[in-house]
Amino acid sequence: MDQLWGNLWYVGGFAFAGTLFVFGTIALAWLISHRTRGDEHKGYPYESGIDTFGDSHARFGISFYIYALMFVAFDIEVVFIYLWAIAFRDLLLGGLVSMLIFVAILLVGLLYAWRKGVLTWR
Numbered sequence: 001m002d003q004l005w006g007n008l009w010y011v012g013g014f015a016f017a018g019t020l021f022v023f024g025t026i027a028l029a030w031l032i033s034h035r036t037r038g039d040e041h042k043g044y045p046y047e048s049g050i051d052t053f054g055d056s057h058a059r060f061g062i063s064f065y066i067y068a069l070m071f072v073a074f075d076i077e078v079v080f081i082y083l084w085a086i087a088f089r090d091l092l093l094g095g096l097v098s099m100l101i102f103v104a105i106l107l108v109g110l111l112y113a114w115r116k117g118v119l120t121w122r
Contacts, residue, residue, distance in 0.1 A: 066118055077106055 084091070084099050091098075113119060 063118075063121065070113065070118070073106070073109075077103075 080102065081099070084095065088095065
């Protein structure tokens, strides 16, 4: 029973610390931020003080999003391979085969993207 209460104290402490961190960060940002609205140019994009021309909500090309998605996919792949390499001795042959299948699927996706011309910047 004592260990249960000890574990509950840890959980409660972490919840309190997390909540304090979130609201403390918000309060600190509110304290150090400027409280005046400034002039009319303050709300413009990048706050450069130069009047914008045209629509300031311009669309970006789809290639930016495709590069970002491919970066995330291969970044996560690196994390999985790193964790697999740490536990390699315990996984034996099944772990090796499953990682080879994982890498093969990702290579097929990379080759498909390469053939479709996704990796060329236009």
